[in-house]
Amino acid sequence: MEREEKVLKELERIKKGGPQRGHEKQKAEGKLFVRDRLKLFLDDGEPYTEFGRFARSGDPEFAADGIVTGTGKIDGRLVFFAANDYTVKAGSIGRYHGQKFILSQIAAIRARKPMVYLVDSSGARIDETGGYHCERSIGLFYYHSIMSGFVPQIGVLYGTCFAGTAYTPVFCDVLIMMKDAAMAIASPRMVKMVIGEDVTPQALGGAQMHASVSGSCDFIADTEEQAAEIVKKLVGFLPDNSDCLPPEAEAKEPKTDPAKIDDIIPPDANRPYNVRKLIEAFVDADSFLELKAKYAQELVVGFARLGGKVIGIVANQPSVKGGAIFPESSDKGAGFIWLCDAYNIPLVYLCDTPGFMAGSAVERGGILRRGRNFIFATSCATVPRVCVVVRKAYGAGIYAMSGPAYDPDITLALPSAELAVMGPEAAINAVFFNKLQAIEDKEERAKVEKNLRDAYREGYNIFKLAGEMIVDDLIPPRDLRKECIRYFEAYKDKHVDRPKRRHATIVGG
């Protein structure tokens, strides 16, 4: 029929995207055309459903008004997506473009399914939207906020993204930036105009900066294929919505034999080691996906599988800054715990920290306020929680790390565990300072100090603490994996009732 032919022909045109010059520009920047990009993500290489294809169809330069929206299947899982088409007016957000974006968010909420954003947009299409930024139909960040913690939101940023549109990437639960991508609240040109600073897009808001300094980016991808692989892995770790459990997979033995765990942890409590080695000897082989690996590296966080089931890991990293907790690592820990708790992902804490960092620099950085957020997130998390005292558990560090007083379902100590208010050097110095200073003979003073330290250390001997049930159990390190698997199984139907309130007053957990 002629009518059907007409639709098919028009669809064919729309699928080609923007004009030739738009395609050339996209290619010159080393980026894929949006429909080729989607092929890297979706099972059949194309959307499962797509709506708004005819948006602005009367105008040949505005195919689908510059955005592809709909659903697709990623390894069999249905997700909603919104993907800007940079070949159409540089992916700019015009009226129907914005409407399509928001309608897909609303649809994802109704369908209770995850949403993937493939962001490649130069921002608002100012020329066509007079009162654009205040219209009700452009409240995309409103919907980002409402969706947060209800359905997973994953974002990939492909190009440069300045001003308002740069909020979509940061509203996502997890953000991947292409290595040449950049985002900032104001473009370099605007920055120059309003404050007089000369700065390049990369220095201002490049992927490296956001991954290592601002902490706004979780992954940097070198290629579009790599970005798609990361998204697929993330979808594999996350449930459809906050009422569902994350998907299971086949269990795998760890890469390193758990019998080696005891050798990984050095006997000298002040010696660093890489906690990733401990993680490898404990979780399913090749399952660990670290988030924000370049940011606040003294804390390692990420998803993994344990006997096929998804877990979140929060681990102090003794090889970076001694594993002390800084303002930045507090934010990182709090954010990750909040993410896991939202999506029913049980948490394993691997505690080996000398505590929260001390000194004027961190006080100015808000160590108390931001450290509080870390403790808050842990305290409020109702998913199953296992606290493993690997080695040092000094001071308030163990509170943030879900220690015995912070309502974990179980606290397991390894034989290297040291739970104390502070280490022996600091404690003896604090308590016996005057007494020690009064001893004039240096050798004698050193001897007394050593005896006091030894006696102090004996006070938190792990066998003694296990005897007093400060920890629930002391386990041979080789049993760590087995014990965690069994405790998570035992607590899989955990339910915790808390006092009714509107919500906590602490934001940013």
Place this chain on the structure above:
Amino acid sequence: MEVINEMAGTVTEVRVSPEADVQEGDVLFVLESMKMQIEVQTPAKGIVRKIHVEEGDFIDEGSVLAEIEEV
């Protein structure tokens, strides 16, 4: 290139002398902070041109520990 201190603490060891060749990842200094030994590595391969600290110094976060000419 400047070697910047990332964690406030006291210098317990200076493992390098001026004009020494260093490889990326070599340990230049050991600090003691929070009763932990913190190793400071060189961010790049090069020649040490200047050392700004000595044993016993308290060094704040963000201070320059050494300068390296990249090779």
